[in-house]
Amino acid sequence: MASLALSPGLVRGAAFRPMRAIFVNPGRSNEDFWVSVSAVMRAAAADLAIHLDIVYGERSVLYTQQVALERIAVAEPGDYLLVGNEQHSAGPILEAGLARALRCLIVFNGFVGDEVARYGGPRQKFPNFLGELLADNVAAGSEIARGLIAAAKRAGAPLHVVGINGNVETPAAADREIGLRQATAGIAGLTLGQVLTSDWTREEGRQRAAGLLDRYPETSIVWCANDPIALGALDVALQRGRRPGRDIFIGGLNWSSDAIAAIQSGHLELSLGGHFLLGGWALVLLRDYHEGLDFAEVPGGLSQSVPFGALDRSNIDSWVGRYDGSDWSAIRFQRFSHYLSGARGPYDFSLPAVLG
Structure with a gap:
């Protein structure tokens, strides 16, 4: 288990309430994409004063569920659970989180088929199934x-x-x-x-x-x-x-x-x-929610989506000049928070916004 602990308080002038979250990373702990997801989320958690724990499932459904259930079962599991439905692994993890009164966000991959019938949409059957933030694949x-x-x-x-x-x-x-x-x-x-x-x-x-x-x-x-x-x-x-x-x-x-x-x-x-940034955007939504600004009330509602962006020879130098792929603290995640900015329109997590 990898973890990042922070003392919530004043961060760049913003007063935040204490907040703890768990992310169940379904990938391998040495897999470029999923390691990048975790690195982005750690940067976002640091910027947003969130105590974040990350567990890796190593691309095994059974192991993902095992490590997630073990983490959820601790004496004080925290406030929020973020889990993706990679290889249809999320159902039992969601159920365990809800049983511990965690507020849950489905990220990356959502429920499909019979899973939708079982769990419903966000806040339909389970109020603490807060929402989903997915990439438009x-x-x-x-x-x-x-x-x-x-x-x-x-x-x-x-x-x-x-x-x-x-x-x-x-x-x-x-x-x-x-x-x-x-x-x-x-x-x-x-x-x-x-x-x-x-x-x-x-x-x-x-x-x-x-x-x-x-x-x-x-x-x-x-x-x-x-x-x-x-x-x-x-x-x-x-x-x-x-x-x-x-x-x-x-x-x-x-x-x-x-x-x-x-x-x-x-x-x-x-x-x-851009979808490897999705975990960071999910923490922006949850920080706003934790501060009393419910993302259900903005366009996109309970099922938010993040657009992909195309890097090609027309814009690759702009991206490389801004981000080196190892230090994601260059992204000011606070800048995207509606709680801090006072914005009430749709969240804009697009490539132009990140490069802006």
């Missing part, structure tokens, strides 16, 4: 595809598309593929070959890309559900003498440091991202 899948199609068209390349998704047991993966299929439907001259699944890693990206390029040697666009997969596909393309940015176009999602470097070099077209 359908839109993200579409935007990756549209960006790659536009790049191929600019180069005069044919539109022969294949895809490499992650684990479709994760709602985010399923939604991203829906977005891919929506964006490629009905485009004259475009062919969509297979969309394979993977375990989200660079190595499986290599394996899947090798198989796809063997099966579809005319491939010009490789849609990838995250950056490690995209980088694996890039490895294979380069090994086979393909010319990224000229006769093959590859993009992913996560804003990882390796992907950013590959965009700067001209090898990757784009990376969608």
